[in-house]
Amino acid sequence: MNEKQFQRISHDKAFIAALDQSGGSTPRALAAYGIKENEYNGDDEMFAKVHEMRTRIIKSPAFSSKYILAAILFENTMDREIDGELTADYLWNKKGIVPFLKVDKGLAAVNDGVQLMKPIPNLDGLLKRASKRNIFGTKMRSVIKQTSPTGIKAIVKQQFELGRQIAAAGLVPILEPEVDIHSENRAESEKILKAEILKELAVLPADVKFMFKVSIPVVDNFYSDLINGQPNVVRVVALSGGFSRKEANDKLARNKGLIASFSRALAEGLSAQQSDADFDAVLAASIKDIYKASIT
Structure with missing residues (x-):
């Protein structure tokens, strides 16, 4: 583990940029960026287009370590280069931003009110490759759709394993047991989720360090006992989860110690058709707003 990166992740005031749209969500991300599906042919061209978008974001002067703590990458992005350096090396060497990797392979069908992660073939091999590419950490997502105690328990068990x-x-x-913001009884689901997380943390060896990525809770400061006083927990971050950037920022700002890890909300308003000056200005405004919400 890179100790300098660990200290930055543990203590610095900033937020995490999620740049990890994968196969299923990439066409939507490109469409929001102003690139239609008829402008590329097949996965290779699609991933080349999305790498161009991510490269433009990362190389922007607005994408600064003053505001950005870390960036979460998709596997395809990890394997690509920016200006002759692997993406993770460019992020750290040129920007001072810590690289993470999304490792999950998507969601299984809804069962017992939740979506577990699909199996991750050869995870050990992926982790070895990530280490060689100087990746600091990982992220994996599952989703809670309904208030199902057994389903939520299964989510937490899989995430911890x-x-x-x-x-x-x-x-x-980064363990990401998302609670769908559109689900009924979301506050009750969050209560069950936190209780299960705390049970698992209670038996985790002291030298094992986790981060958590959660939906912005219904009750302000609900995750304060995860953020403070848990020796295994490095940081707790929040996804925007379908809220607009303004909604997400307003809600996040009411949760002390919870910082952003936004994807769609970060890229909101960016367009392939913008001039570099306009692109940088929109991105800078977005980043500063998210940063402000993250440090309150």
Whole structure:
């Protein structure tokens, strides 16, 4: 583990940029950016287009370590280069931004009110490759759709099992058990989720370090006991989860110690058709607003 990166992730005031749209969500991300599906042919061209978009974001003067703590990458992005350097090396060497990698392979069908992660074939091999590419940590997402105690327990069990495997490989995992913001009884689901997380943390060896990515809670400061006083927890971050950037920022600002890890909300308003000056200005405004909400 890179100790300088660990200290930055643990203590610095900033937020995490999620640049990890994968196969299923990439066409939507490109469409929001103003690139239609008829402008590329097949996965290779699609991923080349999205890498161009991510490169433009990362190289922008607005994408600064003053505001950005880390960036979460998709596997395809990890394997590509920016200005002759692998993306993770460019992020750290040129920007001072810590690189993470999305490792999940998407969501299984809804069962018992939740969507577990699909199996991750050869995860150990991916983790070894990530380490060689100087990736600091990982992220993996599952989703809670309904208030199902057994389903939520299964989500947390799967997240922790894989988290321990990732930590054993020398990386810091971000566990992301998202609670769908459109689900009924979301506050009750969050209560069950937190209780299950705390049970698992209670038996986790002291030297195992996790991060958590959660939906912005219904009750302000609901995750304060995860953020403070848990020796295994490095940081707790929040997804925007379908809220507009303004909504997400307003809600986030009411949660002390919870910082952003936004994807769609970060890229809101960006367009392939913008001049570099306009692109940088829109991105800078977005980043500063998210940063302000993250440090309150």
